Amino acid sequence: MARSTAVENARKALDLVWDRQLPVDPSVIANRLLITKEKLPVQMVESSEVGISGKARFNRAENVFICEYSANEVSHRQRFTQAHELGHVILGHVNDGREPKRDTSFAVRSHDPDEVDANAFAAELLMPADYVKTAVKREQDISKLARLFDVSTAAMRFRLQNLRIL
Ligand SMILES: [Zn+2]
Incomplete structure (x- = not known):
């Protein structure tokens, strides 16, 4: 798949x-x-x-x-x-x-x-892509984004990289 x-x-x-x-x-x-x-x-x-x-x-x-x-x-x-x-x-x-x-x-x-x-x-x-992209427009601090999605900072950073935001 x-x-x-x-x-x-x-x-x-x-x-x-x-x-x-x-x-x-x-x-x-x-x-x-x-x-x-x-x-x-x-x-x-x-x-x-x-x-x-x-x-x-x-x-x-x-x-x-x-x-x-x-x-x-x-x-x-x-x-x-x-x-x-x-x-x-x-x-x-x-x-x-x-x-x-x-x-x-x-x-x-x-x-x-x-x-x-x-x-x-x-x-x-x-970390739904649409919601991450919207959230990043208001907040660029990775630890705050991580709290919003309740994931680890490392997972948040990896996600932003995968979505080519970082
Ligand atoms: Zn498995």
Whole structure:
């Protein structure tokens, strides 16, 4: 799947269920969405598994997609993990019959196409391009922008670079 499709899917999810208030709460988005043509729900839950940042899977017994995130990591990381795992679900990476996605340290450097796409999805979900471009017109301080979108300063800087604003 092309990265542009990952971004389009994030925009579609926001269009469907986001209340347009910043910061975006990926767990709220997940809980409001229905996935695939069968309209299956997504549950966002704290992970009890040691040593992972997050995990995405399909629970066939209950016909529900499960996104797990580690509550032991810093808040910004938890939000990014939630958005990233939701990306795996929406992009069809963990559809029925496919293996779960288990993320230990999905650095932005990962070259696995599914990881690249889930990261692109997460960036657009948490920092929608249109909203970033509008915000930058009024505020150029990266730490203040980071607070607005509730992301780390490093993630905000990376996003601005990717959007060719920095
Ligand atoms: Zn992943």
